[in-house]
Amino acid sequence: xxxIFIVAGxxxxxxxxxxxxxxxxxxxxCDIEGIGGNVAVAAGMRLYERFESLNVVxxxxxxxxxxxxxxKMHVLAAYIIASGIDEVVxxxxxxxxxxxxxxxxxxKPSLRITYVSPPQLWAWGAWRLKSLKRFIDDVVVMYPFEVxxxxxxxxxxxxxxxPVAEHLAPYTTAVVAKKPVIALLPASRLSELETMLPLxxxxxxxxxxxxxxxxxxxxxxxxxxxDDYLRIARAxxxxxxxxxxxxxxxxxxxxxxxxxxxxxxxxxxTVTLELALLRVPxxxxxxxxxxxxxxxxxxxxxxxxxxxxxxxxxxxCTELLQKACTVxxxxxxxxALAHQYLYAPEQYVTILQGFDVLADVLxxx
Numbered sequence: 001x002x003x004i005f006i007v008a009g010x011x012x013x014x015x016x017x018x019x020x021x022x023x024x025x026x027x028x029x030c031d032i033e034g035i036g037g038n039v040a041v042a043a044g045m046r047l048y049e050r051f052e053s054l055n056v057v058x059x060x061x062x063x064x065x066x067x068x069x070x071x072k073m074h075v076l077a078a079y080i081i082a083s084g085i086d087e088v089v090x091x092x093x094x095x096x097x098x099x100x101x102x103x104x105x106x107x108k109p110s111l112r113i114t115y116v117s118p119p120q121l122w123a124w125g126a127w128r129l130k131s132l133k134r135f136i137d138d139v140v141v142m143y144p145f146e147v148x149x150x151x152x153x154x155x156x157x158x159x160x161x162x163p164v165a166e167h168l169a170p171y172t173t174a175v176v177a178k179k180p181v182i183a184l185l186p187a188s189r190l191s192e193l194e195t196m197l198p199l200x201x202x203x204x205x206x207x208x209x210x211x212x213x214x215x216x217x218x219x220x221x222x223x224x225x226x227d228d229y230l231r232i233a234r235a236x237x238x239x240x241x242x243x244x245x246x247x248x249x250x251x252x253x254x255x256x257x258x259x260x261x262x263x264x265x266x267x268x269x270t271v272t273l274e275l276a277l278l279r280v281p282x283x284x285x286x287x288x289x290x291x292x293x294x295x296x297x298x299x300x301x302x303x304x305x306x307x308x309x310x311x312x313x314x315x316x317c318t319e320l321l322q323k324a325c326t327v328x329x330x331x332x333x334x335x336a337l338a339h340q341y342l343y344a345p346e347q348y349v350t351i352l353q354g355f356d357v358l359a360d361v362l363x364x365x
Contacts, residue, residue: 005085006034006045007076007100009054009093011188011223012270013117017091018043019163020116020140034089035076038222048079052223054096069096077103080111087112090136094119098128101135114138118157122149123310129153143311143362162362164273171255172277172359178262178341178348181215182207182334183280184245185266188221194232195287196267201238202327203265203334208244210331211338216245217261219254262341262348265334268305272317276308277362279355281341281348282317283333287325311361316354 004024008017018039021032025044033046035054041047054069077100080088088104088111090097101113115136119125132139132155139157141147150157165172186200187193204216220226226247233239248254255278258264264275264282275282284306308316318333320326340348 001029001031002086003031003084004033004087004089005048005080005083006032006036006040006089006091007093007097008034008036008040008091009051009096011037011051011221013091013093014039014051014222015167015270016117016142016163017045017089019166020089020091020160021045023160033083036091054093073100073103076100077107080104081108085111087114089114089116092117092119094125094128098131098135102131105135112137114140116140117142120310122146129155145361164270165277165359165362168255168274168277171259172279174259176259179215179260180211180213180338180342181217181257181261182338183258183261183264183266183275184216184218185264185271185275186218187267188223188269188271190224190228192267193224193228196285197229197232198236198238199285199287199325199327199330200265201233201236201241203330204245205238205241206327206331207334207338208241210335211342213342214338217248217257218245219248219257263334263337265330268307268319270307272306272308273311273358276316276355276358279352281337281351282306282308283320283330283337284317285320285325285330287322308355308358312357314354314357316358 006017008014014037017036021040021043024030032044033048034040035049035051036045036047037051073096090101090113104111104113113136115132118132118139118141119128121129139155141157141159142162144159147157147159184200184204186196207214218229226249229247230239230242233242248257258275258280259278261280264280266272266275266282266284267286268284272282272284286305305321306317306319309319320329320333340351
């Protein structure tokens, strides 16, 4: 039986790993081990290590953890070679995975390496194309238009569908009435939560005073716990705000809540794609250290951070990044959307209809 090793370094990668393994195991039996989380394990992967051990957010933070990550990378490569692995499947996480691929190919050129969800080179980091050509044997992309983009640059890739769209199909095909609920998704990592949650709680406090009829929900990702939220809220003297927030840990309950939410306030990432597919008007907000942000701007040559905006080249989500990510700005933008839901339903319906273009992009219709 073929031995496969998976490397998924974060929550979104774990979900993609589960999606890919379901497709892979449907056509061939494999012995699968790897780094990931609950979704990959449920799909049939034996856990080598959880993805949290690789999580680092921000360039400055990454620099501090470089020695540890480099050591882990070499230990992992040695384990993969010694274990007689036939194929390594890398999921997203390019800063770590592309370097791991280089180490593995130098030690064992015959080892097959598949990259699922490569870095979005069409948006940023096109210089990594050289590494993909040199060290990767098979590339599975997330969006149909990427096939032509890579072909124009001399690399054949495959598109097997959208894991996000397929996972959400039971929810996106159902017609659900919107409710006066604001969904809050401040982070998927603890370091992000420590920065963003105090801001989100300040927003909730003001919106609750402005619109007492509104409810608030926070879906808790598997990488965090409710205690993480409460601890940070307590440290910032915002614990009482949590009394008006419903915390959700069940995956199904999360999507039921999101599909009926009238507005969302969220950090950038895959979650913005989920919200757009569920037709939830979203304000995307994020900030990090100024050094990390300044260095990132030198590398990232795009004006949008949210996936719906990038994929459709339309302003589906309002973005408040870095300097613009203030409590006043977040309150203003979320309130504007909530006001349309509450008092201008015709305008609100028009906003919802604008999300249909995203389904066209992902399904290549």
